[in-house]
Each structure stands twice: as C-alpha cells, then as structure tokens.
Amino acid sequence: MTKNIIKITAILGFAAISLSSCSKENPPLVYFPDMYYPVAYDPLMKAEDAYSTHENEIPAFVKNNGATGLGPVNGTVVHDKDAVADVAANERMTPDQYNAGYEESKAINASPLNPANQAKDIERGKGLYDKTCSACHGTGGDGQGPIVVSGAYAGVPKYADRQITVGSVHYVLTNGRNAMGSYAGQLTPGDRWRVAMYVMSAFKGGIAPAATTAAPAAAVSAPAASTSVTTSPQK
Numbered sequence: 001m002t003k004n005i006i007k008i009t010a011i012l013g014f015a016a017i018s019l020s021s022c023s024k025e026n027p028p029l030v031y032f033p034d035m036y037y038p039v040a041y042d043p044l045m046k047a048e049d050a051y052s053t054h055e056n057e058i059p060a061f062v063k064n065n066g067a068t069g070l071g072p073v074n075g076t077v078v079h080d081k082d083a084v085a086d087v088a089a090n091e092r093m094t095p096d097q098y099n100a101g102y103e104e105s106k107a108i109n110a111s112p113l114n115p116a117n118q119a120k121d122i123e124r125g126k127g128l129y130d131k132t133c134s135a136c137h138g139t140g141g142d143g144q145g146p147i148v149v150s151g152a153y154a155g156v157p158k159y160a161d162r163q164i165t166v167g168s169v170h171y172v173l174t175n176g177r178n179a180m181g182s183y184a185g186q187l188t189p190g191d192r193w194r195v196a197m198y199v200m201s202a203f204k205g206g207i208a209p210a211a212t213t214a215a216p217a218a219a220v221s222a223p224a225a226s227t228s229v230t231t232s233p234q235k
C-alpha cells in the first residue's frame, strides 16, 4: 500500500514537472520556431524574436529603427487623392438598399470636386469615357458603340432616354445597374465623378438638372447640338 502511494506520487510529480517545463523561457527543441514564436510583427513594433538575441537585419527595417511598419514605396499611386471616396461603396447592399441609394443619388446635381476645376475635370472625364465607356455607349452617347453595332452585345440605352443626374451616373458607375457592371475597380472615386460630369455635360445638356426635366422628345434631338456647345469652352 505504501509502495503504491509512493509510485502514484512519483508519477504525478513527474507529470507536473514535465508539463510546467514547457514555457517560453525554456523552449523545447522545435522545428520552424517562427511558427511558435512569430517574428510577424505589430506594424510599429521593433522586430525582436523570443528565442534569440538576433537583430533583424533587413535593411528597410534597420533604417526604420527596427520597426516594420514602412511607408508606401516610391511611385505608389494614391487611390483617392481627391478625398471623395464613397464609404457606402464598399458595403454589400440588398436590392432595397440599392434602389433607395439610387433614388437618393438622383437628387445630387453637383459633384463634390472643386468647382474651380470643372473644365479640366470634364476634359479628363471625356478621355476616360472614350476609353472606358464608348465601346458600349458610343462616343456620341447614343448606345451604339462598336460592341453593340457588331451585334455582340445589346440593351445599351441612349443617355437621352434615361432620367439621370450627375449623382445617379456616379452611383451607377460605383454600384453598377442591371446589365452594366460597377466601374469602382477601374475608375478612382474622383474619376467616377469626372466621367459622370462629362456624361451630363456632353449628352444631357449640362451638369445642372435643367435639361434633364425637358420632355424626352426634345432631349432626343438635343445631344448633337449640346455636345458641341458644352465641349467647345474647354479647349
């Protein structure tokens, strides 16, 4: 009986000692220590690892006093240099939320960009429109771009036939609409407004709403004339 008690005590004692010896201060032999003691750093902390006194020698980190949060590399392009990003653009929406946002966007008749740069913004919008949109919508905004004319794609509307505002065009570029996908991945937030401004000024007679409320019949015949009127002052 006493022998058994001694045995049990010995076994429990050994187990307790061997379990408690697995601590960070006294690491057992491990493969790939980085998996256990990550050298993956908090962005601004100095890189130190738990199992050696080795200093990080990666030059970019050394220059940065060991901190691993580095600045953007040279030549990095700012995604939203106009600071007009639409926070909601990154959220998933239900159809109801989409429709509510679309209706709200129709009330927006001015872009958030600096009005002093309007002529330049529209000119840049035209360049982007011709590259990005005209394949479907046509350079004249009549929905007769080369893809449509070739018969490969259909259902592209004339802008004249749609009740749109600069806000709603921007909304459609950001979130897509029916058969037209979102352009948020191709155009920066500021450029989406520039293209929207160009669409309104070239095909709807101006960025302000006046022309959009005219009877459709009048609007249909207007684009050719309004294109030359609105594009000439930029040159």
Ligand code: HEC
Pocket (backbone or CB within 6 Å): 129, 132, 133, 134, 135, 136, 137, 153, 154, 155, 156, 157, 162, 163, 164, 168, 169, 172, 173, 177, 178, 179, 180, 183, 195, 196, 199
């Ligand atoms: C792949 C062809 C395609 C391209 C490229 C394209 N669109 Fe569209 N777009 C469509 C189609 C199709 C519709 C009709 C969607 C619908 O049924 O409402 C449409 C509709 C629209 C509308 C009307 C939306 C409304 O509120 O009624 C606008 C404005 C518009 N596009 C602007 C643009 C602009 C600006 C670009 C370039 C950034 C562009 N689209 C590129 C196919 C295209």
